[in-house]
Amino acid sequence: MFGMLGATMLLAFREIRRHLLRSFLTTLGIIIGVAAVITMVTLGQGLTADVQEDISGLGSNVFIVFPQSNEPDRPPPPFDDADVRAVERQIPGVTDAAGSVTSSARAFHNGQDWQTSVQGGDPEFFSAQSIDVVEGRGFSDAEVARGDAVCILGPKIVEEIFVEDAVLGEEMRIGNVSCRVVGVIDERSSAIGGGNDANDIVFMPLKTVQRRFLGNTNVQFFVVKYDDAYTPISIQAQLLSLMRERRLIQDGENNNFNIIDTGEINDTVNQVTGAMTAVVSMIAAISLLVGGIGIMNIMLVSVTERTREIGIRLAIGALAREVRLQFLTEAVVLCCFGGLIGILLALGLSIALAGAIDLPFLFNPMLNIVAFVFSAVMGIAFGYYPAHRASKLDPIDALRHE
């Protein structure tokens, strides 16, 4: 059996080599179909991963709550510390709630200066937003409670104004405030800043920014982190009713605040890439169908061309299924070649395109294996009829065929 199959494979390779151009053109449909599917799915997965990484920069299982006007020309009232503490205390499942404010200022050190943003945030905020301090330390409880003039820098500032100097423990001036550097945060994906560079930032304790930069105790927005065991919907519903109550919103009146679910952003992105992939896959499926019909066509031509050969094989004792196997193998080998070329093409395309539109390239072995196996299945599906026809030839007629 193996000898037979091996010989059949060899024969198939030889037939394909004999008609190299024809074989290539025949498999073009499959090449394009396979390449299109793999490229699109790979890019889609890259995009999803990219967005997920950005979102994980916002923290997972996190809601972001901020004031938003419900009527034109009427600014919404700000939040304050009491709102944040109420969320943390009153909603079961909430593990952390942390307020934040932002401002902007010029940073000075050793004759260098740089315009940057200033953000107030306590250790809870750092943890909810998954911001890691990689050098030095985070703010201590005492510093947070007193509103000390200490700061943690984004890598961009370090790069801009601490050209060759040590960073930790240095005194620097930010706006009118002189403060001491206690830490540096990790490099972060730039998408989080919403256009601003997320690494071009100075963090100080919330109270420090409120008092020394803004002169009030408002909280511009706050993040709510909750336990995995709770569903985002239940947390969101409670958050909504608690905030409406605290902000004295009547029934039927619109919210003057907004809640963003980072998980929802993720879902939206998944939906978009999913839809995109589905459309391209459909086009690819049509291409594969056309490719399959091409294979069938060329195999029928091949059977006609080689009628006499089939006659010889039958006369010397080949069984119908052996002739069928021969032509089926040829179709499958042809399709597998197409699939292989398609996979290689997709590899090149994915790497090139991912580079061009700045997405991570994620090689998905399963996807490639499935595409290859699918090519082989196409060979069986579209090669069966021609092979069957070959096997049903009458040896006497086939031998007489010119």
Added chain:
Amino acid sequence: MASQPLSGDMRPGPAGAGEPLIQLEGITKVFGTGEAAFKALKGVDLTIDRGDFVAVMGPSGSGKSTTMNILGCLDVPTGGVFRFRGVEVQALNRDQRSLLRRRYLGFVFQGFNLLARTTALENVELPLLYRGEPKKARRAAAERALDQVGLLPWADHTPAELSGGQQQRVAIARALVTEPDVLLADEPTGNLDTERSVEIMQLLTRLNEEGITVLMVTHESEMAEYAKTIVHFRDGLVERIERGHLSGAPLAETSKGTR
């Protein structure tokens, strides 16, 4: 593929010990149906013994080719009984007849019918491939068969690189490689000049002497003279059987003269 589910049916006890190798009884063959029906064979009776060298002759349309197709198990009769090694072939299906051909029959055609762009050696190996012989055994047997027809030095040549006579010898080697009981040759010298024809006939004669039963269709009486038995066909019936020919007599001298 080597496992043959039919081996029980096809090897009747002592492999054809007492009975004739081939028996045709009242064989009829009708092509087409109704008005267009054509009776190619009208009741052929013929018995061929092991070791015979039979030439089948007759004008075209006499039924000799149809008979050969039936004897070669390529076709089945419409009526009558065809026993080969005691097996009733008309009752076998397509694949069973394929197995019979694979095991006991070798074919040589007028048009050589070698696979193009395939070396002589590979052409000769082909029947063994379907027998599921391992590669080494295939190669050895094919080389032996090519040697038998004197073409071993041409083993790596494709049909296009060989003369007609050489191609026919490759075809004979392909028929021989399975060590068949019967060699069926359909106008084996039809496409060859006299000198090559004589070579082929001498080769067939030698093979017959070595024990292979040879059945040959020809319309050239010079070629038929090599046979031990000549069967004349006319209008779908056996007209006359000449037995007891001295194999290889007449043309052998002519060929000596031409050399």
